Structures are given as structure tokens and as C-alpha cells.
Amino acid sequence: MKKNLIFGLAISAALCIPAFAALKPGDRAPEFSAPASLAGKQFHFSLQAALKKGSVVVYFYPSAFTGGCDLEAHTFAQDKDQFTAADASIIGVSEDSIARLNQFSADPSFCAGRFPVASDPGGQIGASYGVTAAPGRPGMKDVRGVAIDHGFFERTTFVIGKDGKIVAAFSSKSDHLAPDAHVKKALAIVQKLAHK
Template sequence: MSFPKIGNLAPSFKLKNQAGVDVCLKDFKGKKNVVVYFYPKASTPGCTVQACGVRDTRTEFDSLDSVVLGISPDAPAKLQKFTDKYDLNFDLLADEDHAVAEQYGVWGLKKFMGREFMGILRTSFIINKEGRLTHILDKVNTKTHDQDVLNILRNGI
């Protein structure tokens, strides 16, 4: 599986957020830059650090006309618990059948503690207001993710 090509239109999607409301990528076209980040599982240590970083820098994303969408294979109810527990202020989207993850090339073989399994490969995509993919971050550091993405947005996408 491979990532979509930079410069192409980003693969479209419609997924339920933590409140069960549909969120469509096309709804942001012409209005906002979109940061789509894929993460393995809500409420795990690395995913929590990453989400809290986005939460804490939300106003900076807003000032750069950008919205952040986190996508995982978790169900909306689990995403709502994650949102409530950590007071998250952005949408988390449920890709329970990992169809969107597959479109973006981030569903793949993982190795953890000597075990191999299929799962989300932590990756972020930056999509401009025209809906075109401008950046792919496939070496995501959960502790600096928000600042890494903000630096790209500040420098112009």
C-alpha cells in the first residue's frame, strides 16, 4: 500500500465523529486547510500525548485557517470517552472498517513486542484549502506532532 501523491486531491471521506455526526472532507474545501492524522487507538499513552498537544494548540491551528481531524479505528462511543476524559476540542473520526486508512495507505503490518498484526501506521497529512495534499508526515513524534505540523502551516502550504 502506498500514500496518495502530493499535489493530487486528497482521498475524500465521510466518517462519524465522537458525537456520531458525519464529517466530510469536502465540507472544508475552499474554507480551511485540513490536518488529517491517523492514530492507532484512543486513550493509549502515545495517542493521548498527541491528542493533548493538538488540544493545547487549537487556537494556533485556528489562526492559520486550519482544522485538525484525528482518525482511528475506534467506535464513536470510545472516541467520546477519550474526548471527555482529556477535554479534547477537535473532531476525532471513527474509521471502524479502516477503509479510509487504506485509501491513505496507513493500514499496514505492525510489529510490537515480537508480535505482528495489522493496524494504523501513525501518519499525518496536510491538505490545502483546494483539497490538495501538500505534506505527508510519516515519521510522527507524538510529543512534537502539533508543533511539527504548525511549523509547516506557518511556512505556507
């Protein structure tokens, strides 16, 4: 009896493992809501509400005010009108605090008040998408010299169709994409969706 119970628990655990793997096209995107910032003002972002307006690009990034993330945010801000023309919205997600994101979202060199970024300090949203976060290194500082005290998500982008299903998923690690290439690839996909 005890062996059967242990075997059953082992099988159950094995069956649960894929739920934590990175999501792929065709999977339903996990719904989430989170504190977010747009142009330095905090609000509550809801994926469900955003999908009512069209497709959504959800991009996970390591940290505000770091080289690659700054480039990626700046490129999204520059291309924002093209995303809007394709009926697509953008939401960046990191483990940054909302206070850091208020500064990052308003900074004209980065998000420039053009799109929101959400705070996922415990990494629960990332985990639901199968995006892992590495612990920050002690003493690490951002480009402003401010200490970074949170984990770093693997740079991963998801394009979610209006139906709530993932259309595309790609990461810097597996797809060898530079931060600004994430933006260009996501834009090409949402433009294609808009013409269907």
C-alpha cells in the same frame, strides 16, 4: 489467447499497486466522510465541508487511550487555537469505535472537546490514504484497562491545502517523529500556508 489474458491481468494488477501506496505532496486527497465525535457528541465529519473553511490536518493514529496517541491528542488540543488562527482544522482518524471516541474526545486530558476524531472501523479511509493498519494483539488493553479490539493505524499525518491537494505527509515510521512532533510539524506547515 489465455497467455495474453493472464499477462494483461498481471500488468493491470501491477499498475494498480501504486494507488495503495502512501500518498505524497501534490496528490489529491481522497474525499471522505465518517462518523466522528467532538466533545463527546457524535456528528458526521466531511472532508469536503472542512476544506471549504481552509486547510485540514488529517492524522491517523493507532488507538485512543494509549500512551503516544494520548500525548498527540493532548498536544493538538493545546495548540488548537494556533491551528484555528492559521485557518486550519484538525481531524484524527482511528479504527476506534464511535463509543470509545465519544469518551476520548470529551476527556480533558486528551482531545478536551477541542477538535474531532473520526471512526474508521474497517480501515477504508486509512487504506484510501495508503495508511496501513496492523491487527491488534489479543488481550491488549488501553491505559484504563479496557480491551482494545481493533487494528492500529501507523501514525501518519497529512496536511491538505484548501484546494484538496496534499501539501505534506509524514509518519512516525519513515520520518522517525514522536507523536507530539507530528503536531508541531503540522502546525508549522499550516502557519506557512496561512502566510502565503
